[in-house]
Amino acid sequence: MKKSTSLLLTLFTFAFMIGQEHSHTGASAMTYPNIEGYVTLKTDLHMHSVFSDGNVWPTIRVQEALREDLDAISLTEHLEYQPHSEDIPHPDRNRAFDLALAEAAEHELLIVPGSEITRSAPVGHSNAIFITDANTLMESEAEKAFTAAKKQGAFVFWNHPAWYRQSPTGNPILSDFQKKRIANGELHGIEVINSMDYAEESLALALEQNLTIMGTSDVHGLIDWDYTEKGNHRPITLVFAKDKTLESLKEALFAGRTVAVYNDLLVGKAEYLKPLLEQCIKVNAVAYEMDTLVLRVELENVSSSDLLFENAMSYTFYSKPPIFTIAAGQTETLQIKTLEKVSNIDLKLKALGAFTAPKEQPIVEWNIVVE
Ligand SMILES: [Zn+2]
Ligand SMILES: [Zn+2]
Known part of the structure; x- marks a missing residue:
């Protein structure tokens, strides 16, 4: 739902690009070293395809991730916001995950099952990842969706809490809804970087509430158009895992072993960022x-x-x-x-x-x- 690029801007960018020479340095794979005791996994755990309000087929998300040498991705389609549903009716909300998983079969890329629970403020948007069935999260009351996610053992993080369309000051507001979810063990992380936006206030909340620090692209269009062609890499979360498996990735996220990265900006707890x-x-x-x-x-x-x-x-x-x-x-x-x-x-x-x-x-x- 958070689109930072209008169609017009995208078309303009494209027209501009084909009119001039451009470098492909930005298209290179990303690399970050391991730290003692852990492997560093490069992850983007928030993105969209045509199965919600994105503009690409899920296989493209896998191919983009391979180009940047990511270790794990999650296609977190909005459960409730389905602007393409007339063209692509999909009663099974696990479909984007299934297609991505098939595309990644021959590769080392981990595909994490996920969904975006989507409400207006103060509930806002949250991603539930490592879910076992997206369909069962489709509840009329947001509270029930979080309960269902917890039942599936999901890792849940608060998306773009500082998004000015939901919080006009551009600052996150920790509502009673989030406070209850945290107290109930139903909310575990927070995006401090979402697409091109970094909020120091979200970092303050992460530290105060002991939430896992996340950075994600929340991409709807093409990674190439939004980031690579501008000389950028997408925002990612570096996760310090015991090994490269879904199980270890999940354990590390719950343990808060992350650093959010967007180009030259690195945000994380001192115990992981310094090493x-x-x-x-x-x-x-x-x-x-x-x-x-x-x-x-x-x-x-x-x-x-x-x-x-x-x-x-x-x-x-x-x-x-x-x-x-x-x-x-x-x-x-x-x-x-x-x-x-x-x-x-x-x-x-x-x-x-x-x-x-x-x-x-x-x-x-x-x-x-x-x-
Ligand atoms: Zn969102
Ligand atoms: Zn999103």
Whole structure:
């Protein structure tokens, strides 16, 4: 239901694209490193097809996910909003999942069964994923839909709580409905990033209510038109799972082991975001420049996010400003003025595009041994 691109804008974008040369760098697969004890799963658990108000067949969602090398997706069709139902009547609300599952059969992509429970504010929209039967969630009262989802063992998250069409201030409002769902164990996560929107207030709610931090595309059109052709990747949730299975993915979501990512924006609890950032940077070479006291450190960003850092050490740099970017997949060299020869150094950088709470950016540390 949340469409950020009008048809007109889409047509304009397309006309603009075919009129000029464009790069396909954005079409490359996404990559994020594992953290200690967990594999990092790249997931997009909120999207639509023609089986609700999306514009593509479910197989396209699978193919798009393969192009970006995602590990798991969920087609979360609106249960109640069915604008294509005259052309595509579908009494069985599990149909989009079945088609996606068949398309993904030959691939490693996990398909998570899901549905979007759709109401006006204050109930709003929520995704129930890992459900066993979407049809049984079609209840007239929203409360009953949440009860049915809980009965199926579903992981449920609050979608775009800050959406200005439902909350004109652009801020989430935690209503009695959500408070009850949280108290009943029927609401477990919250989108802090939905399509191109990030709400710090939603992050504050996630931390305050101990909800799992989510980022999703909520795509209705084409990933290519909405993101890739503009040089972006879709928003995703990185999930730190014990292994790459549906069962582990579900366990990790319930345990809150996530980081939401949209390009160079990374949002998550410090205990997961800091180790992730630490792993995103590989230290390739360390040596003093000739006979000087200037230590040369080569850093490689092995993630798909451009990482913006600020020097958080008392040492200053010889040739770089204190704020610098290491682009995705690229290498940067720091020249650190250590004033005396040291045998190891704690490199400390504040990650300016990463948030562990509103206005709070983590300082990441790497202990570097000088050869
Ligand atoms: Zn929605
Ligand atoms: Zn949606």
